[in-house]
Amino acid sequence: MYKTILGIETSCDETAAAVLQKGGDKIKILSNIVSSSALLQTKYGGIIPEQAAREQLKVIIPVVKEALEQANLKREGIDAIAVTYGPGLIGSLLVGVETAKTLALVWDEQSSGILKPLIPVNHLLGHFYANWIENPTPPSFPLLGLLVSGGHTDLVLFKDHMDYEYLGGTRDDAAGECFDKCARLLGLPYPGGPEISKLGENGDPKLFNLPKPMMASGDYDFSFSGLKTAVANLSSQLNLENPQVKRDLCASIEETITETLIRKTLKAAKQFNVGQIMLAGGVAANQKLKTKLQEAVTKLNPDIELYIPPPHLCTDNGAMIAAAAFFSKKIIHPLELQADPSLGL
Numbered sequence: 011m012y013k014t015i016l017g018i019e020t021s022c023d024e025t026a027a028a029v030l031q032k033g034g035d036k037i038k039i040l041s042n043i044v045s046s047s048a049l050l051q052t053k054y055g056g057i058i059p060e061q062a063a064r065e066q067l068k069v070i071i072p073v074v075k076e077a078l079e080q081a082n083l084k085r086e087g088i089d090a091i092a093v094t095y096g097p098g099l100i101g102s103l104l105v106g107v108e109t110a111k112t113l114a115l116v117w118d119e120q121s122s123g124i125l126k127p128l129i130p131v132n133h134l135l136g137h138f139y140a141n142w143i144e145n146p147t148p149p150s151f152p153l154l155g156l157l158v159s160g161g162h163t164d165l166v167l168f169k170d171h172m173d174y175e176y177l178g179g180t181r182d183d184a185a186g187e188c189f190d191k192c193a194r195l196l197g198l199p200y201p202g203g204p205e206i207s208k209l210g211e212n213g214d215p216k217l218f219n220l221p222k223p224m225m226a227s228g229d230y231d232f233s234f235s236g237l238k239t240a241v242a243n244l245s246s247q248l249n250l251e252n253p254q255v256k257r258d259l260c261a262s263i264e265e266t267i268t269e270t271l272i273r274k275t276l277k278a279a280k281q282f283n284v285g286q287i288m289l290a291g292g293v294a295a296n297q298k299l300k301t302k303l304q305e306a307v308t309k310l311n312p313d314i315e316l317y318i319p320p321p322h323l324c325t326d327n328g329a330m331i332a333a334a335a336f337f338s339k340k341i342i343h344p345l346e347l348q349a350d351p352s353l354g355l
């Protein structure tokens with residue numbers, strides 16, 4: 011319906027804005043700006059919500075301005091504004107939501123009272139829509155989706171755009187959260203996923219037999235908190251000053267998380283006989299997960315297509331929010347939009 015959308019994303023520690031353009035089936039990025047407070051998180055070992063929101067307040071306007079400048083557009087060139095309204099940290103969500111509401115109100119056409127359309131986007135769905143961006147052969151339906159991020163691990167069966175069945179998810183920690191918590195136990199900086207992956211490259215993934223709970227649970231749920239506890243116990247017994255011990259433990263953590271994710275995804279692919287699978291979320295940037303899932307999918311059925319966004323579109327960004335908005339029929343009056351920190355799928 012709309013050709014050019016500004017997408018705003020501030021659900022966690024990133025402040026992001028992007029301008030995307032849709033022509034036919036093709037979605038093109040005109041700009042994609044992400045400002046991260048990850049350096050602060052590294053310093054303090056994780057996200058401090060109040061601090062994250064304060065940083066976002068400082069940078070949201072410059073980030074939106076830069077997104078428009080890079081796209082070489084002024085407000086007249088924007089057809090609609092999309093914003094993440096949940097789930098996430100309330101202070102962080104409010105920064106994006108209130109900015110988008112204000113822009114929708116003040117960017118009316120020559121003060122005619124006709125507001126810029128405002129499209130609220132569920133952050134979790136946004137992650138999946140990274141698969142439609144600059145993809146010459148975007149996914150079609152039915153389609154199995156695995157979302158693996160810092161806050162979520164969800165298996166979803168999509169029947170059409172915005173029409174889906176929730177199959178299962180984590181009962182405790184998310185896959186990314188497990189990476190982050192294990193990294194912290196090993197004295198590695200935040201975000202932990204890339205750090206564990208990097209160290210694990212030269213480790214033996216089979217050396218430590220870590221728990222894989224719920225592998226045979228018969229449903230599509232996950233549980234990762236036991237893995238973190240096992241790593242906590244092991245790290246008090248092992249000599250982590252020995253770099254090879256640390257490498258082996260990292261390789262085993264990565265192996266355990268990726269094996270668990272792959273097992274349940276394949277189970278769902280078989281049961282629902284899907285021809286297409288998509289990955290999404292920060293952990294989808296993990297090379298081992300990508301390679302092993304591709305191998306497993308090809309072994310199951312070489313005709314199944316696997317979609318994985320490029321790494322910079324796996325982690326939080328505004329482009330995925332704008333992309334999802336192209337397929338949404340939801341438009342809301344700015345004064346009615348509320349942030350919803352516990353929004354689900």
Ligand code: KG4
Binds near residue numbers: 293324326
């Ligand atoms: O999707 P995302 O940017 O934010 C949320 O919505 O949560 O995901 C962040 C998560 C973090 O837990 C981070 O450790 C993980 O994604 N992550 C990775 C990798 N890159 C980011 N985990 C494993 N391997 C990676 N290469």
Ligand code: ZN
Binds near residue numbers: 137159160
């Ligand atoms: Zn996210």
